[in-house]
Amino acid sequence: MRPFLSVEGLVGKTVAIAMSGGVDSSVAAALLLEQGYHVIGVTMRLWSGCSGAASSNPDVVAQAGHVAAQLNIPFHAFELREDFRHRVVDPFCREYLAGRTPNPCVVCNKYLKFGRLLELAGRLGADYLATGHYAAITRSGAYWQVQKAVDRNKDQSYFLFALNQQQLEKCLFPLGRLTKQAVRAIAAKQNLVVAEKSESQDICFIPDGDYAGFLQTQCRIDAAGGDIVHVSGRVLGRHPGAYHYTVGQRKGLGIGWTEPLYVVAIDAPKRQVIVGERQWLDRRDLTVAGCSWNIPTPMQAFACNCRIRYRHTEVPVMVEPLGSDRAEVTFADPQQGVTPGQAAVFYQQDRVIGGGWIE
RNA sequence: UGGGGCGUCGCCAAGCGGUAAGGCACCGGAUUUUGAUUCCGGCAUCCGCAGGUUCGAAUCCUGCCGCCCCAG
Numbered sequence: 263m264r265p266f267l268s269v270e271g272l273v274g275k276t277v278a279i280a281m282s283g284g285v286d287s288s289v290a291a292a293l294l295l296e297q298g299y300h301v302i303g304v305t306m307r308l309w310s311g312c313s314g315a316a317s318s319n320p321d322v323v324a325q326a327g328h329v330a331a332q333l334n335i336p337f338h339a340f341e342l343r344e345d346f347r348h349r350v351v352d353p354f355c356r357e358y359l360a361g362r363t364p365n366p367c368v369v370c371n372k373y374l375k376f377g378r379l380l381e382l383a384g385r386l387g388a389d390y391l392a393t394g395h396y397a398a399i400t401r402s403g404a405y406w407q408v409q410k411a412v413d414r415n416k417d418q419s420y421f422l423f424a425l426n427q428q429q430l431e432k433c434l435f436p437l438g439r440l441t442k443q444a445v446r447a448i449a450a451k452q453n454l455v456v457a458e459k460s461e462s463q464d465i466c467f468i469p470d471g472d473y474a475g476f477l478q479t480q481c482r483i484d485a486a487g488g489d490i491v492h493v494s495g496r497v498l499g500r501h502p503g504a505y506h507y508t509v510g511q512r513k514g515l516g517i518g519w520t521e522p523l524y525v526v527a528i529d530a531p532k533r534q535v536i537v538g539e540r541q542w543l544d545r546r547d548l549t550v551a552g553c554s555w556n557i558p559t560p561m562q563a564f565a566c567n568c569r570i571r572y573r574h575t576e577v578p579v580m581v582e583p584l585g586s587d588r589a590e591v592t593f594a595d596p597q598q599g600v601t602p603g604q605a606a607v608f609y610q611q612d613r614v615i616g617g618g619w620i621e
Numbered sequence: 622u623g624g625g626g627c628g629u630c631g632c633c634a635a636g637c638g639g640u641a642a643g644g645c646a647c648c649g650g651a652u653u654u655u656g657a658u659u660c661c662g663g664c665a666u667c668c669g670c671a672g673g674u675u676c677g678a679a680u681c682c683u684g685c686c687g688c689c690c691c692a693g
Contacts, residue, residue, distance in 0.1 A: 286654090354655095365655045395654090418654070465655060473656075508656045518632030518646045524658090572655065599658065 276300040277434055278383035279392045280375055283325025286394030288456050289445045290436040291333055294392055303330035303337040304383055308346040309467040340382050349373040355481030358505040361530030362603030366465060372424040380432055390434045397422055398438030406430035407556045410612040413441040420572050423607040423617035424554050474506050488533025493542050501535050504528050510599030543598035550606045550618025551588045557615045559586050567609040570600055576609050
């Protein structure tokens with residue numbers, strides 16, 4: 263186990279804390295100080311809020327710097343807009359164009375936060391990079407693994423599945439053993455300026471939640487509409503662009519039917535959104551690609567639990583490796599809302615052992 | 622222009638003389654570091670139109686309008 267509260271092990275250790283100006287990362291910073299680490303505040307400038315909507319959002323860098331000043335720790339902001347655009351935003355747009363539903367947070371964690379930022383923090387002399395994620399890190403044999411947070415309601419282990427051993431060995435998650443309530447209490451007790459901030463929002467680079475508008479203006483996505491087609495083949499309506507939809511979605515179809523209709527599939531080339539009654543969402547299995555493992559790379563089928571989206575309660579599955587990079591996942595019971603582009607994350611007890619991207 | 626059926630919220634649909642169910646859609650809110658889902662709340666003073674019968678009609682009668690089907 264990594265030293266957590268034993269001061270002896272911490273002497274001289276430097277931790278960079280990724281600060282967002284929010285409650286969680288601010289409290290994490292305060293806790294690290296309390297635990298005796300030498301703490302450096304760092305943050306990333308990822309997206310210029312130049313478009314109208316985003317500019318109304320408080321400046322993350324300024325907020326983070328404000329908190330760092332209050333805690334009296336050094337603070338560094340890194341210019342990472344280029345990397346963010348190429349590693350996160352562009353792929354995000356490409357996924358939507360392909361009729362898939364991306365999860366930019368996972369990608370950002372792997373390449374920006376625990377990629378570029380971790381690297382830059384190391385240059386500042388940091389031994390670890392800490393974040394305000396609700397997750398824990400643990401050692402299992404020769405492997406570092408992400409562990410679910412004690413506050414199961416806030417658990418963010420799902421977003422961290424893609425981190426490799428080199429990244430995990432540098433991680434600290436000071437909030438993993440705390441509840442959100444406790445974190446807020448600490449923020450209040452320390453009089454942190456962010457104590458009363460509300461919970462976070464949508465995709466960080468689309469603060470107003472209008473991701474369709476974002477795709478149109480920032481990614482110049484082709485806004486051509488198409489048919490909404492029932493699984494029976496009957497055309498039920500028109501849509502303004504398939505990228506407005508995601509598999510499993512119910513709201514926004516605008517179709518009066520005898521039952522609720524859900525998006526069952528998206529056929530990007532044909533510009534069709536396929537809809538059907540709820541039972542059409544049931545899937546017995548799925549295939550994941552781009553797998554990463556925090557266990558010895560599996561060579562044969564094994565049982566574990568799986569989450570197919572954030573906040574999904576994991577369900578029992580059989581995982582059958584298809585080479586080292588892909589795998590076939592079979593559910594014990596059919597699941598609804600298997601969405602291409604989302605991550606399937608594998609758990610063993612409360613630990614993340616790997617995951618991949620749903621094809 | 623012979624016969625039969627039907628017209629209730631944007632869609633589907635209960636009601637059959639006692640003063641407009643429900644589902645879908647939509648809107649609002651809760652939940653949420655992805656997109657969703659889910660949950661809670663709202664949503665026809667009015668039943669194709671016009672008359673009539675009745676204490677009282679969406680429900681009965683008459684006429685008109687509009688659909689659909691079967692016939693030649």
